[in-house]
Amino acid sequence: MPAPEGLRGTGTLSPGAELAAKVLAYDPRADGSLIERAYALAEEAHAPQRREDGQPYIVHPLAVADILAGYRLDAATVATALLHDTVEDTGVTLAELEKRFGKEVARLVDGVTKLTRLELQSERTKQAENFRKLVLAMSEDIRVLIVKLADRLHNMRTIGAVAKPEKRVRTARETLEIYAPLAERIGMDALKTEIETLSFREMNPDAWQTIAARLTYLRGQGADLIEEIERDVRRVLRDAGVDVLEVQGREKSPYSIWLKMQRKNVAFEQLSDIMAFRVIVHDKGDCYAALGAIHSAYRVVPGRFKDWISTPKTNGYQSVHTGVTVPEKRNAKIEVQIRTREMHEVAEIGVAAHWIYKQGEEGATGRKKRYPWVRDLLEILESASDPQDFLDHTKLELHRDQVFCFTPKGDLIELPRGATPVDFAYQVHSQVGDNTVGAKVNGKIVPLRHPLENGDQVEIITARGGSPNPAWERFVVTGKARARIRRFVHARQRAEQREEGRAAIAKAFRAAGLDFSEKIAEPAVKALKQPDFETLSVAVASGNLSPREVLHAAVPEMRTHMRSVDQMPLARPRGRLGAGPTLMAGKADRAPSSKRDSAMGVTGLVSGMAVHFAGCCHPLPGDRIVGIVTTGRGVTIHKHDCHGLEAFSATPERFIDVDWEYDGGAKGAHVGRIELTAENNAGALAGLTTAIARQEGAVNSLRILNRAGEWCEVLLDVEVRDTSHLAAILAALRACPGVTQVDRAKG
Incomplete structure (x- = not known):
């Protein structure tokens, strides 16, 4: 059987014995027999299995264990690497592992085991749930993360054997978005660089x-x-x-x-x-x-x-x-x-290099002190409303370049580049963030959106009983702050919708000549398959149910006596908090407005209103946007910093607070405009269009603005999904030979 390169010795020892000898060479106190026994069980359990390249499956756990031995990890961690797939992929149970190898190894294997038995709705949700499990496991023992990183490193080294290209790309993207930042967070730079390079080569081979x-x-x-x-x-x-x-x-x-x-x-x-x-x-x-x-x-x-x-x-x-x-x-x-x-x-x-398990002098307290970012991820886990929300906010927390600021007492607070006093407040404590009303930076009062710099001393001004401002979500940059603000916004929106829905139901009952109470409406809860009256009220406010449906479900005999309740005006919930006056919808708006809005990828609009995207700035999902009401044309969507908005400064009542429908994702293609300068030679344009096509973009129009000697300036309109898709296309164009400058057009 092939063995990892580091374990090909004289051939007189089994791979398990060679691995044990390698560990004993740097840690003479290690339990070598534990490693040999772990290898024997893994080899027996995985004996019928083969990897996609045809090799015996035991090659993978052995390679992962060898990587960890190269990092001089303890015997329990190396044994865990050998056994990390046994519970998931074979008939071996955790109880059997605990009996044969002890509680420590069984606990570590349990932490690393993937949750493939979970029946989840989508691959994306599955990834989010697995990552939630990983965060919980590594908060107890950071070695779980180290084993997982070594596992991912070997999978990326051998990813060429995976037959399906889409599976290779999906694995590479997950590695780049989640595991590389985690490796950076625990300082494993060499491993991070290797998995980044392997993922980059798989995701963008041309670049x-x-x-x-x-x-x-x-x-x-x-x-x-x-x-x-x-x-x-x-x-x-x-x-x-x-x-x-x-x-x-x-x-x-x-x-x-x-x-x-x-x-x-x-x-x-x-x-x-x-x-x-x-x-x-x-x-x-x-x-x-x-x-x-x-x-x-x-x-x-x-x-x-x-x-x-x-x-x-x-x-x-x-x-x-x-x-x-x-x-x-x-x-x-x-x-x-x-x-x-x-x-x-x-x-x-x-x-x-200094794992805290060498001497055993630090327990859970020491781990939390050394890795406070794990605690931050746990707080995001508690605040996130669903697995995908958690995954998105965690990516914000992982991908960051730091600035270091100080509290008035001199405590150091690490934040991502571009962080604001609100981010600082939530980093100090979630309650401090919720109660923030102002901030001083270096002794001067500053706006809460003020970007912090290295060395700033930040003093947060709080008020008892304060609450987050939903507008903060637009400028905070930490996942922790955004998760807490969004949690508050969701709670407040639900409370408002509950009251709006209850009022609409009560109005329907009164119009039918009935006195309304929650008790008389209770039969509708079961009939309409809602868990409780609060959820029923929210469904009415959001347009998923009409007040007449509730009335007829609660009092069936009224069905033959009412004909006009459906024409009754109903207060429509606002698309975003503070989005302006309450809008009204009638019979023509029976279909849920949120569904129609998401078809355009924009929320906060009046149902049925025509929507146009401004040609001056070409807004894309991911941009901050604002709507301008135009008589006879509906709403035109602009980027928030579009120069064209200056023409409407005298009529602020025409501005509408809108946003992209992030939960459902923007539907369809949007146009992104690109300006670039390239060498004026044969085949240059073909190279540009090929690079765009390889990034799954489509060229709508191409215009040469200026051709002078060796250079030409080109204006491109490209169909893209969002700002990240456009960024990938911009990066691909910058990598094209002869291209000297690439920018998103300003207008």
Whole structure:
């Protein structure tokens, strides 16, 4: 049977014995027999099974265990890796595992086991439920996450054996959206980089190939450039008297280059720090001495200095980063990372470099202290209304670049880039966030939407009995804050709908000459298959039931005596809180308005009103939008920052508060407008349209605005689903050879 590369030794030992020997080499106190027994059971249980490439299934758990042994994990974790699929895929039970291997291994296996037995409505919901389970499991023991990451790494290494392309892409997307950020959060940078690269290559093979080819070309152009810069950095540090252990030069990964192209909206040629160099020194003092020597010898790139030693990241990462220009080496702009050997080990393998299970000195309290972000995910889990809501908010929490702010007492609060005082308040405590009425930043009162910067001191002003403002959801950036605000909004909307529905039912009863009470309407609850009267009232307010249906279900004999109740006006619920005056709907609006609105992908509109999307700004799902009422034309939807809105500034009553229907997803295609500059050569346009087609976009129109010599400016209208789809197309265009500038058109 084939064994993982790291376990191919002399052949005199079984793979289980080789694995045990590998663990004992770095942890002599480990229970080697536990690993050998775990391998024996896994091999027996998986014996009839084969992977998609035809290999015996035991190859997978053995490879996962070998990855973890490479990270120097404890024997229980390595045994868990060997057994992690036995409960899910074989007849082995948790009770049997606990009897043979103890409670610790059984608990870890239970935490890693996928919930494939759950009968869920969709693949998306299934992913959300599995992730909820993972968060709960890793909150108890972070090793569950480490095993899961190693499992995903091996699956991505062997994803080529999966026959269905759509399954490969789905797995790669899930890996990129969830598991890579989790790996980053526990500091396992090497693993994160590898699964990002593998996922990127699977999801966007054309972009990956383009960037890889350009890196190969650059290597050929400056074959010895990295070695030259390494030697030059060593010389500078030696002349300054800094004792250096190692200088490592490397290229950034294709995926990190792709991300930077998207974030900065630049072409490949405009990136300035494709090369990064790590300087490894003895101690913290040497880190700052090396920094001074490098700044003295080279020109500093402004805005590129970060000190993660004095303010470590929450995952334990420590290093000093700076950007400099090396003039003697063709004016190369490089990033230099300076750290000690211990810091480097933590940076590469994160929690595995100092796992808290080595000595057993820390329990649950220590884990929560070291990984406060897990607690934040649990709070989102409690606040989210459904699994998909939780998954969406958690992605916000995972994908973030940090800023560090301080409370008036000096406590450090880590937040994502672009965070506001409201995000800060919810990070301090959920109740503080709910009661927020104002904020001071560095002693000055600021708007609650004010973006925070590194080093800001933030003081939150609260009021007893306060409540979240629904408008906050538009500018907060943390998943925790958004989940709490949305929870409050849903509760308030339901309360308003309950009262509106109850009033409409009461009006129907009075019109029929009956005194209304909840007791007389009670028979309608069962007849209309509603769990209680509150839910019945909400169904009426939302348009799913009419007051007459409730009346007839409660008092069947009234069915023959009433003909006109359905013409009675009914207060229609507002699409969003604070969306303006209550709108009225009559018989023509019997169909639920929310369903018709979602057909356009927009909520907050009067049912039946014509909707147009502005041609000046081409709004897409994901943009903040506003509606303008135009006599005879209905409502025109604009981006909130569209310059065309200035023409309506004198008539604010024409503005309508609208939003995209995120729950159901925007239906149909929308037009995104793109401006780009490219080389004026044969085949250029064909390359652009091919790149768009590969991203599942469709070109509606293409116009050359200006053609001058070697360059041409092109205006493209492309059918897209939303802003993220447009962003993928923009990134694909930036990767096209000869394209120098790509932007979403402003209007």
